[in-house]
Amino acid sequence: MSQLVQDALSGKRRAMARLISIVEEGNARGREAIAQIYPHTGRAHVIGVTGPSGSGKSTLVAQMALEYRLRDLTVGIVAVDPTSPFSGGALLGDRVRMRALSGDPCIYLRSMASRGSTGGLARGTADVVKVLDACKYQRIFIETVGAGQIELDVARTAHTVIVVQVPGMGDEIQTLKAGILEIADILAVNKADHQGADRTVATLEAMLELAVDQKWRPPVVKTIATSGVGTAEMVDIVEQHVAYLHESGEIRQQARARLVRELQDILREELYHRWLAHVGQDRIKETADRLVARRTDPYTAAHELLMRAEE
Amino acid sequence: MSQLVQDALSGKRRAMARLISIVEEGNARGREAIAQIYPHTGRAHVIGVTGPSGSGKSTLVAQMALEYRLRDLTVGIVAVDPTSPFSGGALLGDRVRMRALSGDPCIYLRSMASRGSTGGLARGTADVVKVLDACKYQRIFIETVGAGQIELDVARTAHTVIVVQVPGMGDEIQTLKAGILEIADILAVNKADHQGADRTVATLEAMLELAVDQKWRPPVVKTIATSGVGTAEMVDIVEQHVAYLHESGEIRQQARARLVRELQDILREELYHRWLAHVGQDRIKETADRLVARRTDPYTAAHELLMRAEE
Numbered sequence: 319m320s321q322l323v324q325d326a327l328s329g330k331r332r333a334m335a336r337l338i339s340i341v342e343e344g345n346a347r348g349r350e351a352i353a354q355i356y357p358h359t360g361r362a363h364v365i366g367v368t369g370p371s372g373s374g375k376s377t378l379v380a381q382m383a384l385e386y387r388l389r390d391l392t393v394g395i396v397a398v399d400p401t402s403p404f405s406g407g408a409l410l411g412d413r414v415r416m417r418a419l420s421g422d423p424c425i426y427l428r429s430m431a432s433r434g435s436t437g438g439l440a441r442g443t444a445d446v447v448k449v450l451d452a453c454k455y456q457r458i459f460i461e462t463v464g465a466g467q468i469e470l471d472v473a474r475t476a477h478t479v480i481v482v483q484v485p486g487m488g489d490e491i492q493t494l495k496a497g498i499l500e501i502a503d504i505l506a507v508n509k510a511d512h513q514g515a516d517r518t519v520a521t522l523e524a525m526l527e528l529a530v531d532q533k534w535r536p537p538v539v540k541t542i543a544t545s546g547v548g549t550a551e552m553v554d555i556v557e558q559h560v561a562y563l564h565e566s567g568e569i570r571q572q573a574r575a576r577l578v579r580e581l582q583d584i585l586r587e588e589l590y591h592r593w594l595a596h597v598g599q600d601r602i603k604e605t606a607d608r609l610v611a612r613r614t615d616p617y618t619a620a621h622e623l624l625m626r627a628e629e
Numbered sequence: 630m631s632q633l634v635q636d637a638l639s640g641k642r643r644a645m646a647r648l649i650s651i652v653e654e655g656n657a658r659g660r661e662a663i664a665q666i667y668p669h670t671g672r673a674h675v676i677g678v679t680g681p682s683g684s685g686k687s688t689l690v691a692q693m694a695l696e697y698r699l700r701d702l703t704v705g706i707v708a709v710d711p712t713s714p715f716s717g718g719a720l721l722g723d724r725v726r727m728r729a730l731s732g733d734p735c736i737y738l739r740s741m742a743s744r745g746s747t748g749g750l751a752r753g754t755a756d757v758v759k760v761l762d763a764c765k766y767q768r769i770f771i772e773t774v775g776a777g778q779i780e781l782d783v784a785r786t787a788h789t790v791i792v793v794q795v796p797g798m799g800d801e802i803q804t805l806k807a808g809i810l811e812i813a814d815i816l817a818v819n820k821a822d823h824q825g826a827d828r829t830v831a832t833l834e835a836m837l838e839l840a841v842d843q844k845w846r847p848p849v850v851k852t853i854a855t856s857g858v859g860t861a862e863m864v865d866i867v868e869q870h871v872a873y874l875h876e877s878g879e880i881r882q883q884a885r886a887r888l889v890r891e892l893q894d895i896l897r898e899e900l901y902h903r904w905l906a907h908v909g910q911d912r913i914k915e916t917a918d919r920l921v922a923r924r925t926d927p928y929t930a931a932h933e934l935l936m937r938a939e940e
Contacts, residue, residue, distance in 0.1 A: 349928035349929075352926055352927070352928055353926045353928055353929045356923060356925075356926035357923050359923070360923060370681055570921075573921060574917055574920075574921050577917055577920040577921060577927065578913065578917045578920075580927045581913065581916060581917070581920065581927050581930055581931055581934075582901070582913075584927055584928060584931040585901060585904070585931050585934065585935070586897055586898075586900075586901045587897075588931060588932075588935060589897075589900045589901055589904050589935070590893070590896060590897045590900055592935075593896070593900055602889065602892065602893075605892060606885055606888055606889045606892070609885075609888040609889075609892065610881070610884060610885050610888060612667060612668050612670070612671060614667075615663055615664045615667035616663070616888065616891045616892050616895055617660035617663055617664055617895060618660075618664045619892055620892055620895040620896050620899060621899075623892075623896065624896070624899060624900070624903070
């Protein structure tokens with residue numbers, strides 16, 4: 319095992335930060351590091367938190383982290399922030415949070431920009447979670463913005479998924495469209511002091527009524543993250559979900575499905591890279607010329623490229 | 630060319646609907662159909678519309694479609710709706726819209742559920758757009774919810790991207806986090822009769838100030854989609870963007886980049902399927918067992934599987 323991995327596993331914060339950076343890059347060194355830490359993983363409980371931007375997710379996560387600290391559990395936070403090139407949005411949010419959480423060695427906050435490919439980010443996030451897990455963080459939050467596919471992918475890395483909603487935006491069609499209710503284990507209606515909170519809660523509960531055959535019925539919790547209202551209750555419910563997953567055996571099924579998905583993603587990426595190295599980038603360029611001229615279509619072109627590569 | 634493709638190209642609506650369904654499935658028949666229609670594509674201008682759920686995108690698109698009809702252009706709409714299993718959210722929205730748009734043979738509306746893989750949906754959407762393009766729809770809207778990666782992927786299929794924002798949610802951090810400003814060609818502040826619209830416009834314009842080296846400066850337009858305010862202006866600006874793209878030559882660069890990406894996605898998927906057929910699903914299962922037991926890690930396991938396959 320490398321010294322860096324050893325240092326990180328023994329709790330040296332700087333080594334851990336360095337290790338995370340390496341893992342995040344996703345190259346050969348990162349893969350090697352993952353192989354080394356992997357036997358130490360599988361202990362943390364991972365909590366995905368998703369919902370629209372502006373819903374107060376970051377604050378809610380910060381409050382829950384502090385609550386977990388009161389209960390003597392260590393907390394990692396991975397914030398997946400789609401950064402705009404216009405400004406350091408992610409950094410700004412982090413600085414605000416850092417102030418609240420800093421100084422406690424048992425809380426670790428890391429943010430990741432959602433640049434590059436979907437697969438890349440989901441995998442990067444999963445790998446960073448592995449590092450935090452191996453470094454003995456007991457509860458790890460993954461926080462994502464929005465309701466797109468990337469959020470669904472990242473949420474699949476989590477054991478417990480919290481979907482945050484806010485009052486007001488909560489008319490029926492909006493909620494139906496969110497499409498993430500199906501992955502929610504817990505629903506938080508944050509900013510519950512705003513107008514319409516009860517209606518939003520009622521709407522969500524009505525929708526949950528329709529889901530009859532679930533063993534775990536997702537609770538709807540009102541929170542006011544800015545003042546901490548509902549935070550302890552949220553943590554209680556997450557812990558009930560932890561217990562439920564273990565007692566029902568679902569945690570094992572989840573783990574297996576997650577690992578298979580992760581394996582497939584890696585294989586897909588690697589197969590393409592190997593193939594490309596074999597065929598050469600020039601062939602792609604030449605094919606692009608023919609596509610632009612509409613002398614071939616993408617499927618036929620792909621088929622031909624694959625045929626030629628086999629020769 | 631198959632009869633179905635011929636019928637669709639000659640304007641038979643039912644044949645077109647059938648062709649879209651086939652293409653959407655993404656199997657061999659769909660790929661064949663794409664190969665047949667492909668020489669007829671490349672004429673439509675594709676407009677991506679994205680923004681948070683509840684922002685009134687669907688209504689805005691419906692209004693713009695009607696405005697385009699006044700200008701004698703045919704309009705296709707592809708609505709990418711993440712459907713919740715709790716209810717037919719997509720269908721509900723569609724039925725509302727259908728009422729406004731139905732009866733006009735020169736408008737075609739199709740919705741797609743965002744199930745399955747990200748890649749699958751982005752590719753399916755691109756293929757449905759190809760059918761509409763070949764069937765002579767001149768302006769094609771792709772409407773997506775949220776600001777996740779899938780929206781970015783789908784937006785890349787578009788020539789012009791409209792990002793819809795609403796007042797109120799528009800504090801600085803929310804907007805910064807949206808992370809989709811970088812892909813916006815036009816910004817619409819919908820529900821402009823709501824409180825805070827001017828502040829949202831000002832915030833967006835301030836952010837755009839920071840982007841100095843853009844040749845096309847994204848305009849910010851106030852709209853009230855429910856009453857049609859701003860619709861004609863939106864269409865005017867889209868058409869200015871169409872002219873800009875052609876005059877600057879950007880449209881050709883866009884087209885090429887898009888085709889290369891599409892080709893790569895197909896290759897990636899196909900390579901994995903071929904490899905899996907060769908290696909066998911059993912090997913994946915067996916590897917999953919070892920992963921669950923933490924006797925190997927995903928990267929090492931992938932590496933070993935690829936090695937074995939080469940033997």
